[in-house]
Amino acid sequence: MAIEKIYNAIKRLPPAEREKLRHLLDNEDSNNENTKAFERAAGSWTDFDADGFIEEIYHRRNSAGRTGSEW
Known part of the structure; x- marks a missing residue:
């Protein structure tokens, strides 16, 4: 069967290559969900x-009621 051939090919990989393959497969699902x-x-x-939001930010920054941070 094809699955057995794939499994045997993976078993023959060096440990570092198997680890890389595992990470690639794990991230593939995650990236797909994120996308x-x-x-x-x-x-x-x-x-x-967005322009109105930016104007509001600058307006609030310049207003007299704005308090600074106390360190």
């Missing part, structure tokens, strides 16, 4: 006014 989550979130803030 899907990113794609779901991309564009979800279409009604967000």
Whole structure:
């Protein structure tokens, strides 16, 4: 069977190569999930006014009511 051939080929790999293969396979699933989550979130803030948000930040930074950090 093909699976047995693959398994035997993996068994013949040096330990360092098996470890690299394991990491590649582990990260493949993780990256796939991360990519899907990113794609779901991309564009979800279409009604967000970035320029207005930046203006608000600068307005608050320059306001007299802003308190500084006490170290």
